[in-house]
Amino acid sequence: MADRLWRRIADLIERFVPRPQMPAADTVSLRLARPDDEPFLLAMLFRAAHGDDDTDARPEHLLGMPALARYVVGFGVEGDLGIVAEAPEGPVGAAWVRLLAGNARGYGWVADDTPELAIGVVRGYVGRGVGTRLMSELLARARGRFPALSLSVRRENPARRLYLRLGFVPHAEVVNRVGGLSDTMVLRFA
Numbered sequence: 001m002a003d004r005l006w007r008r009i010a011d012l013i014e015r016f017v018p019r020p021q022m023p024a025a026d027t028v029s030l031r032l033a034r035p036d037d038e039p040f041l042l043a044m045l046f047r048a049a050h051g052d053d054d055t056d057a058r059p060e061h062l063l064g065m066p067a068l069a070r071y072v073v074g075f076g077v078e079g080d081l082g083i084v085a086e087a088p089e090g091p092v093g094a095a096w097v098r099l100l101a102g103n104a105r106g107y108g109w110v111a112d113d114t115p116e117l118a119i120g121v122v123r124g125y126v127g128r129g130v131g132t133r134l135m136s137e138l139l140a141r142a143r144g145r146f147p148a149l150s151l152s153v154r155r156e157n158p159a160r161r162l163y164l165r166l167g168f169v170p171h172a173e174v175v176n177r178v179g180g181l182s183d184t185m186v187l188r189f190a
């Protein structure tokens with residue numbers, strides 16, 4: 001509980017307190033995600049799933065949770081589409097979509113033909129436009145390929161504002177795996 005509170009405070013500091021030694025965001029370039037990005041996607045999924053609220057947890061723990069592991073394991077098959085933000089020191093963010101259908105639905109499922117989105121940016125780069133760039137590039141590439149995209153976001157997550165700004169609309173309200181409220185959101189291309 002105290003860990004979680006400290007994480008929340010660290011997030012707010014990261015977002016609002018200027019840091020003179022922040023890495024330059026203009027050195028970040030975007031590229032398509034590849035199968036060998038899977039470990040990095042797992043790390044970003046860990047951020048997105050709030051795994052780093054718990055200081056003892058590791059991204060690899062998600063591999064033992066089928067409902068989360070399915071967002072990344074075997075990435076690169078047909079229907080997968082992802083963008084990675086690359087800084088000189090390595091990848092610093094990723095946004096990707098994956099068709100999670102039938103019995104392998106994700107938390108943001110709305111239809112079997114609608115891929116689900118996940119996004120994460122490493123802490124040092126948060127709040128500097130990388131997430132917006134990743135999303136814009138991903139949406140541009142997804143348009144015309146899929147009828148819509150969907151996602152699940154916790155009600156209190158500021159990322160919800162990013163999704164609303166980009167055209168996602170709330171579709172359903174669900175109780176999430178920790179007992180809070182999450183919104184399923186959908187962006188329709190047609």
Ligand SMILES: CC(C)(COP(=O)(O)OP(=O)(O)OC[C@H]1O[C@@H](n2cnc3c(N)ncnc32)[C@H](O)[C@@H]1OP(=O)(O)O)[C@@H](O)C(=O)NCCC(=O)NCCS
Binds near residue numbers: 012120125126160162
């Ligand atoms: C959500 C996230 C990917 C956005 O990336 P980013 O590079 O910080 O995004 P940008 O700088 O382009 O800012 C766009 C929006 O991100 C959100 N954002 C900004 N700082 C944030 C922070 N510290 N924590 C969460 N979201 C933040 C806000 O909605 C912001 O829009 P606003 O300025 O209108 O409030 C990033 O904050 C992150 O990795 N968060 C943790 C993982 C997560 O929550 N993923 C989404 C799960 S549904």
